Amino acid sequence: MFSWPLNKKDTTSIQLTDLNRHQDIGANCLLLKMGPFTVVVDAGLHPKKTGHKSTPDFSKIDDFSVDYICITHCHLDHIGSLPILARTQPQAKIILTSPSKEILPRMLNNSHSVMLRQREELGINEYPLYTRTEIEYLEQRYFPLLFQKPHVFEKNGEKLEITLYSAGHILGACGFLFKYKHRSLFVTGDVLFRNQKTLKGASFPKIKVDTLVMETTRGLTETADATADDEMRRLVDVINHTLDRGGSCLIPVFALGRMQEILFILHEARRNKKLKNAPIFCSGLGVSLIEVFDEVSRKTGLVNFHKKILQDLNAKPLPKETYEGGTLPDKPSIYVVSSGMVIENTPSYMVAAALLGSKQNSICFVGYCDPETPGGKLLVCEHNEPFFFETIPTEIHARAAIERFELSGHANREELLQLVYDMDPRTVVLYHGDEEAREWVFDELVDQHPNLQVINPTPGDPVAL
Numbered sequence: 001m002f003s004w005p006l007n008k009k010d011t012t013s014i015q016l017t018d019l020n021r022h023q024d025i026g027a028n029c030l031l032l033k034m035g036p037f038t039v040v041v042d043a044g045l046h047p048k049k050t051g052h053k054s055t056p057d058f059s060k061i062d063d064f065s066v067d068y069i070c071i072t073h074c075h076l077d078h079i080g081s082l083p084i085l086a087r088t089q090p091q092a093k094i095i096l097t098s099p100s101k102e103i104l105p106r107m108l109n110n111s112h113s114v115m116l117r118q119r120e121e122l123g124i125n126e127y128p129l130y131t132r133t134e135i136e137y138l139e140q141r142y143f144p145l146l147f148q149k150p151h152v153f154e155k156n157g158e159k160l161e162i163t164l165y166s167a168g169h170i171l172g173a174c175g176f177l178f179k180y181k182h183r184s185l186f187v188t189g190d191v192l193f194r195n196q197k198t199l200k201g202a203s204f205p206k207i208k209v210d211t212l213v214m215e216t217t218r219g220l221t222e223t224a225d226a227t228a229d230d231e232m233r234r235l236v237d238v239i240n241h242t243l244d245r246g247g248s249c250l251i252p253v254f255a256l257g258r259m260q261e262i263l264f265i266l267h268e269a270r271r272n273k274k275l276k277n278a279p280i281f282c283s284g285l286g287v288s289l290i291e292v293f294d295e296v297s298r299k300t301g302l303v304n305f306h307k308k309i310l311q312d313l314n315a316k317p318l319p320k321e322t323y324e325g326g327t328l329p330d331k332p333s334i335y336v337v338s339s340g341m342v343i344e345n346t347p348s349y350m351v352a353a354a355l356l357g358s359k360q361n362s363i364c365f366v367g368y369c370d371p372e373t374p375g376g377k378l379l380v381c382e383h384n385e386p387f388f389f390e391t392i393p394t395e396i397h398a399r400a401a402i403e404r405f406e407l408s409g410h411a412n413r414e415e416l417l418q419l420v421y422d423m424d425p426r427t428v429v430l431y432h433g434d435e436e437a438r439e440w441v442f443d444e445l446v447d448q449h450p451n452l453q454v455i456n457p458t459p460g461d462p463v464a465l
């Protein structure tokens with residue numbers, strides 16, 4: 001893929017290297033060099049890869065060279081490799097929001113447990129990639145910043161200003177504005193502009209920047225006519241119809257953010273007597289995160305979710321023995337369980353295997369699924385087509401209703417194009433999107449802005465900005 005050559009003459013030039021090994025939504029990690037400052041934005045783990053291949057290419061970062069590791073938010077594709085990076089960069093401060101500080105260890109400890117299990121089950125000997133002690137050790141290095149409060153860092157007599165802006169998406173998510181000398185660079189992280197039930201939409205700076213580094217998750221998704229409210233009503237209708245015909249309903253979700261949003265929607269519907277009574281089961285990690293949501297909600301109002309919602313709904317964690325033994329309750333139930341992309345061996349994968357074969361049941365997708373994941377494949381699976389659950393292993397004819405709802409946690413593509421108009425950058429760098437999604441955004445931007453430099457970086461190759 002084309003990338004612009006380095007301009008060695010401009011001493012204030014900023015150098016960016018995308019350390020995700022593939023042009024996709026994987027192990028997010030950006031290396032930024034601004035004068036004497038070395039900054040890494042995110043250190044993710046690829047959801048579809050295993051072992052060392054699932055980490056960013058940290059070989060491009062010299063040991064002891066990073067000043068700041070900036071965390072946009074706590075989904076694993078952004079933080080899953082943080083302890084590995086932190087190990088070779090013991091001097092680096094970890095800049096993040098206060099909610100992320102609380103969420104981060106829970107996500108990493110859960111990931112650690114999953115790796116221990118995969119070591120056993122799949123024989124991946126390099127797992128776990130880090131220890132619990134390394135996760136604990138991160139805590140001493142957190143440097144939380146408030147939204148919209150610039151902080152100036154100094155090194156060798158030079159200054160770097162860093163400001164965090166709310167990115168919507170999930171609790172604690174932020175975009176980063178970097179100002180070095182006369183240069184400014186904004187990294188969106190994962191962004192959602194619309195308000196969710198539990199969280200306000202992004203509030204990005206109303207300024208012009210030199211460089212905009214922009215996520216492109218929904219570059220290939222046509223924006224639906226239906227509003228989020230329409231889709232929430234339709235979701236409740238589908239659940240009610242499923243329960244009416246004696247079936248159960250699976251809603252695969254990310255444990256962080258999406259699960260709480262869906263529970264809020266179900267709670268509101270039940271309070272308004274719009275949702276029929278049925279047992280609700282959730283993933284353990286999502287339930288444990290609700291403690292953080294509850295506390296942040298009470299103390300700061302940054303999120304709108306109280307644990308009373310869980311009690312009101314009488315939602316229970318889904319015991320592992322239940323889905324692993326393939327003995328789901330007979331009673332029609334609602335499963336709001338992770339993973340969102342129905343990744344192998346996760347609760348949603350096992351529940352999908354149990355529900356897919358019967359036409360009474362429904363599987364409701366409410367977020368992005370990579371086309372190569374089981375979730376992505378289920379979405380394009382024809383009715384009655386055999387579907388192979390590779391790691392169980394079992395083949396099941398797809399008789400359940402499979403529905404998709406436009407309730408994505410990411411900005412739609414028109415909003416991304418609008419952001420480029422609003423920030424009016426000289427250069428846009430595309431990231432966090434599949435190849436075709438990036439291509440769509442690339443072509444649109446080149447079309448709409450003849451003087452704009454648009455870069456789709458080749459993984460591992462530095463570009464000068």
Ligand SMILES: [Zn+2]
Nearest residue numbers: 073075169190
């Ligand atoms: Zn995310």
Ligand SMILES: [Zn+2]
Nearest residue numbers: 075077078190
């Ligand atoms: Zn992401």
